Amino acid sequence: xxxxxxxxxxxxxxxxxxxxxxxxxxxxxxxWGACPDVEETIKWGAPHFEYKxxxxxxxxxxxxxxFSFWKGTAMKDPHKLLTIMGKTSxxxxxxxxxxxxxxxxxxxxxxLAEAIQINESGVKVPLQTKxxxxxLAIPEYFMNAVKTDVKALATFEGFSYSNxxxxxxxxxxAKLEETREKRLATSVEWLAEGKPKxxxxx
Numbered sequence: 001x002x003x004x005x006x007x008x009x010x011x012x013x014x015x016x017x018x019x020x021x022x023x024x025x026x027x028x029x030x031x032w033g034a035c036p037d038v039e040e041t042i043k044w045g046a047p048h049f050e051y052k053x054x055x056x057x058x059x060x061x062x063x064x065x066x067f068s069f070w071k072g073t074a075m076k077d078p079h080k081l082l083t084i085m086g087k088t089s090x091x092x093x094x095x096x097x098x099x100x101x102x103x104x105x106x107x108x109x110x111x112l113a114e115a116i117q118i119n120e121s122g123v124k125v126p127l128q129t130k131x132x133x134x135x136l137a138i139p140e141y142f143m144n145a146v147k148t149d150v151k152a153l154a155t156f157e158g159f160s161y162s163n164x165x166x167x168x169x170x171x172x173x174a175k176l177e178e179t180r181e182k183r184l185a186t187s188v189e190w191l192a193e194g195k196p197k198x199x200x201x202x
Contacts, residue, residue: 006040006042008042012060019097024060046058051116068092071089072089072090151193166196
């Protein structure tokens, strides 16, 4: 098994901080224990473990290490250990500063076995997208003003979310009542002409 170790991963671990080396070696040992056919590689400057796709990766920093399951969103995570990273599907164990910060060998092997099974099953995990975009809060006074002009109303209702938001925020962020009323009147005028808020810069 040892002869399958990647020299590049060896070098990565050797160059890591002293505290990090036992953590990285432990993770490596567990991954190999869970999947004797795993292949090691360096991607994006960090060690990755592959078997029918990437299973997981590890990375060391100056004061901590991170370990990621690549298809974390598809994992059951019964112990609530994983942090899903942004728009990715990564399930992250983060800020590991000592070997003791890792879950028990039993739990790690359970999670690794599931991650391997996911790859064997050919599960595709899409990037996470924001499906919970908030409804644009449009004040009643704004809509009442827009409705006074048929063309302005038609333009506004046909606009994209971002175009609507630009007008609404421009008006509602005015600190003075007088400024707000002027911006509202201008908005109706420009909308009636079919113009987006930043038409001058188009």
